Amino acid sequence: MNTLDTTLHAGEHGHHGPAKGIGRWLFTTNHKDIGTLYLWFSLLMFFTGGCMALMIRAELFQPGLQLVEPGFFNQMTTMHGLIMVFGAVMPAFVGLANWMVPMMIGAPDMALPRMNNWSFWILPFAFAMMISTLFMDGGAPNFGWTFYAPLSTTYAPPSVTYFIFAIHMMGISSIMGAINIIATILNLRVPGMTMMKLPLFCWTWLITAFLLIAVMPVLAGVVTMMLMDIHFGTSFFNAAGGGDPVLFQHVFWFFGHPEVYIMILPAFGIISQIIPTFARKRLFGYASMVYATASIAILSFLVWAHHMFTVGIPLAGELFFMFATMLIAVPTGVKVFNWVATMFRGSMTFETPMLFALAFVVLFTIGGFSGLMLAIAPVDFQYHDTYFVVAHFHYVLVPGAVFAIMAGAYYWLPKWTGHMLDERMGKLHFWLSFIGVNITFFPMHFIGLAGMPRRIPDYALQFADFNMVASIGAFIFGLSQLVFLWNVIACVRGGEKAAARSWEGAEGLEWEVPSPAPYHTFATPPKLPESQR
Amino acid sequence: MNVQADNRRLVRRLVFSCVLMFGFGFALVPLYDVFCEVTGLNGKITNTGPVAVEGPDLSRQVRVRLLAVHNEGMPWEFGPVDGLIETHPGEMKQTAFHATNPTGRRMVAQAIPSVAPAEAAEYLHKVNCFCFEQQTLLAGESVQMPLLFVIDKKLPEHIRSLTLSYTLFDISPEVSVAESSEKEQSL
Ligand code: HEM
Numbered sequence: 001m002n003t004l005d006t007t008l009h010a011g012e013h014g015h016h017g018p019a020k021g022i023g024r025w026l027f028t029t030n031h032k033d034i035g036t037l038y039l040w041f042s043l044l045m046f047f048t049g050g051c052m053a054l055m056i057r058a059e060l061f062q063p064g065l066q067l068v069e070p071g072f073f074n075q076m077t078t079m080h081g082l083i084m085v086f087g088a089v090m091p092a093f094v095g096l097a098n099w100m101v102p103m104m105i106g107a108p109d110m111a112l113p114r115m116n117n118w119s120f121w122i123l124p125f126a127f128a129m130m131i132s133t134l135f136m137d138g139g140a141p142n143f144g145w146t147f148y149a150p151l152s153t154t155y156a157p158p159s160v161t162y163f164i165f166a167i168h169m170m171g172i173s174s175i176m177g178a179i180n181i182i183a184t185i186l187n188l189r190v191p192g193m194t195m196m197k198l199p200l201f202c203w204t205w206l207i208t209a210f211l212l213i214a215v216m217p218v219l220a221g222v223v224t225m226m227l228m229d230i231h232f233g234t235s236f237f238n239a240a241g242g243g244d245p246v247l248f249q250h251v252f253w254f255f256g257h258p259e260v261y262i263m264i265l266p267a268f269g270i271i272s273q274i275i276p277t278f279a280r281k282r283l284f285g286y287a288s289m290v291y292a293t294a295s296i297a298i299l300s301f302l303v304w305a306h307h308m309f310t311v312g313i314p315l316a317g318e319l320f321f322m323f324a325t326m327l328i329a330v331p332t333g334v335k336v337f338n339w340v341a342t343m344f345r346g347s348m349t350f351e352t353p354m355l356f357a358l359a360f361v362v363l364f365t366i367g368g369f370s371g372l373m374l375a376i377a378p379v380d381f382q383y384h385d386t387y388f389v390v391a392h393f394h395y396v397l398v399p400g401a402v403f404a405i406m407a408g409a410y411y412w413l414p415k416w417t418g419h420m421l422d423e424r425m426g427k428l429h430f431w432l433s434f435i436g437v438n439i440t441f442f443p444m445h446f447i448g449l450a451g452m453p454r455r456i457p458d459y460a461l462q463f464a465d466f467n468m469v470a471s472i473g474a475f476i477f478g479l480s481q482l483v484f485l486w487n488v489i490a491c492v493r494g495g496e497k498a499a500a501r502s503w504e505g506a507e508g509l510e511w512e513v514p515s516p517a518p519y520h521t522f523a524t525p526p527k528l529p530e531s532q533r
Numbered sequence: 534m535n536v537q538a539d540n541r542r543l544v545r546r547l548v549f550s551c552v553l554m555f556g557f558g559f560a561l562v563p564l565y566d567v568f569c570e571v572t573g574l575n576g577k578i579t580n581t582g583p584v585a586v587e588g589p590d591l592s593r594q595v596r597v598r599l600l601a602v603h604n605e606g607m608p609w610e611f612g613p614v615d616g617l618i619e620t621h622p623g624e625m626k627q628t629a630f631h632a633t634n635p636t637g638r639r640m641v642a643q644a645i646p647s648v649a650p651a652e653a654a655e656y657l658h659k660v661n662c663f664c665f666e667q668q669t670l671l672a673g674e675s676v677q678m679p680l681l682f683v684i685d686k687k688l689p690e691h692i693r694s695l696t697l698s699y700t701l702f703d704i705s706p707e708v709s710v711a712e713s714s715e716k717e718q719s720l
């Protein structure tokens with residue numbers, strides 16, 4: 001492992017660049033190459049899942065069944081959720097970590113470069129397997145991304161076995177990614193960078209990685225139980241055999257709630273890098289950010305049953321999970337406060353990454369508030385399984401996680417490609433997305449409160465207007481992502497040359513190396529810049 | 534300082550944690566049952582078998598409602614002989630459910646009980662119940678299936694009525710698979 005042995009090989013490493021042809025990508029152990037692979041893969045999945053979402057919204061444009069069969073509709077909601085969660089959001093964060101973590105901590109590469117190659121290359125196979133179920137007899141999984149038993153066992157289409165193996169592979173990939181990130185951050189920091197000087201993106205990813213280690217195996221466990229129920233005659237979730245379908249929900253959400261934080265903590269990290277840059281001030285309350293992230297992670301293990309208020313848990317349980325859930329809003333509030341305080345009296349400019357970061361702060365907070373409403377157990381009986389829940393989690397995931405990923409991409413693109421973005425096109429993408437996302441998801445609050453259930457292909461007439469609005473918004477949002485694709489490609493191909501420090505207020509080791517970042521960076525450990533000492 | 538050794542140790546620990554958490558997922562299954570048993574949640578009845586009867590507490594009346602539910606696709610006729618039973622805590626009551634298999638084939642069924650409110654589950658003592666075993670009926674056959682129960686005198690004061698419901702599952706496919714594999718083994 002030459003990459004670990006920094007001093008010996010430093011000299012030779014300076015000049016040899018990437019290998020040629022397809023082999024470069026297949027066999028690469030370079031963190032930048034692997035980061036790039038992850039990011040392109042994630043973008044591909046984002047568009048795939050997006051097409052499915054547009055099919056859903058096209059069907060819901062009007063009441064009645066027009067375009068697709070109800071069975072196919074269910075396959076679309078299921079595959080959309082699975083692809084976005086496991087194919088778009090999670091790999092995008094791993095890709096950003098691959099690119100940025102070594103550069104932020106002054107390491108030459110990830111700690112385990114060969115495992116890094118594996119953890120990426122498992123993913124295309126996992127998703128090829130999962131997407132192939134669409135063409136199988138009986139169709140793709142149709143039981144929702146939460147795959148509740150017995151829908152996913154007794155009543156599942158035959159393709160469920162492929163789904164189970166795909167989940168296993170994705171889980172293994174995520175775990176390997178997490179191990180790599182932990183090892184990199186704990187062992188490869190440049191001398192002098194203590195834990196409390198770690199850039200926040202690294203901190204949030206470190207904590208996320210521990211969450212992944214803790215809950216991905218539980219997900220593997222629950223799909224294994226399904227596999228055994230389906231093929232080996234066990235009765236984990238089968239009441240006739242002495243099992244219990246509610247047990248499925250407990251085990252699933254024990255994974256599922258930490259999973260939603262896996263999808264937002266790295267986003268917090270990205271936003272905490274971007275806002276100080278464009279406010280030209282240090283991040284307000286660094287230490288409290290670290291502690292808030294850690295408390296969110298710990299609390300996330302104690303709130304899973306807020307997804308199950310209506311299954312018949314006893315009063316004491318409802319109260320415990322209700323208050324524990326509300327408690328999470330406290331550290332989350334600390335974070336929002338710190339971002340606002342960072343901007344307060346800063347000399348702000350509004351380049352594209354900053355616009356996305358600002359939209360994140362505002363719209364994620366809206367999602368947090370609707371989460372608080374859902375956390376109130378007695379009223380959740382009204383909201384549960386309605387479009388209100390759909391509105392909630394899309395506000396935290398789309399203008400939350402996805403906007404943060406886009407903000408990060410725009411922020412670091414000059415470092416990756418060596419070219420500045422065409423700001424006009426960036427702003428166009430931002431405003432179309434911002435308007436589209438709100439037109440899509442805001443009306444869902446209202447139709448949810450009025451009682452429209454989620455995951456249905458047809459609905460009562462009184463919901464027609466808001467559904468039409470939401471569908472129009474979805475097409476605006478979806479199509480405007482083509483502008484994003486355009487921007488990325490344009491930025492790769494050319495544009496104004498980017499300086500090493502591409503943004504005026506940017507701080508950190510990643511801005512000390514030239515843009516584009518050379519194939520090998522920090523072969524010899526750098527000196528920490530003044531601002532980080 | 535040897536980074537490679539550090540990495541290896543760290544990876545070993547992390548992989549070990551993963552294995553542990555995988556096991557924990559499975560451990561949740563018995564933990565869940567233990568938790569339900571200890572707290573009496575989930576309406577699962579755990580008190581079964583013979584009981585010493587000390588004479589009823591005539592000052593209190595409890596209504597026990599009996600329900601029969603067919604799981605999806607279960608064609609049997611199935612229902613309680615008495616839908617409503619008045620009893621006193623400490624009194625042994627005998628009743629029955631009747632079942633008929635109207636189909637033209639042999640079928641095996643399993644009844645799964647549940648008590649509401651869940652709080653009452655631990656005070657319902659079943660001395661004998663058809664749900665303790667599987668029921669096999671030939672084509673067109675009928676049975677009366679006995680149920681013998683006592684309500685514990687410690688039943689909290691505020692519970693004046695409770696519901697005992699049975700869901701009947703068709704387990705013929707599973708049973709025939711098990712039987713045929715047994716046959717294969719004995720061959
Ligand atoms: C203040 C913070 C939050 C609170 C109090 C909260 C609360 C809740 C509650 C109570 C539900 C269950 C609603 C129901 O099914 O009836 C829920 C659902 C959900 N939340 Fe949150 N949430 C918060 C933040 C987040 C974040 C940050 C994410 C992800 C980035 C997220 C993602 C989800 C998802 C995906 C679901 C729906 C799962 C499903 O049933 O498909 N939430 N939230």
Ligand SMILES: [Cu+2]
Nearest residue numbers: 257260306307
């Ligand atoms: Cu949750």
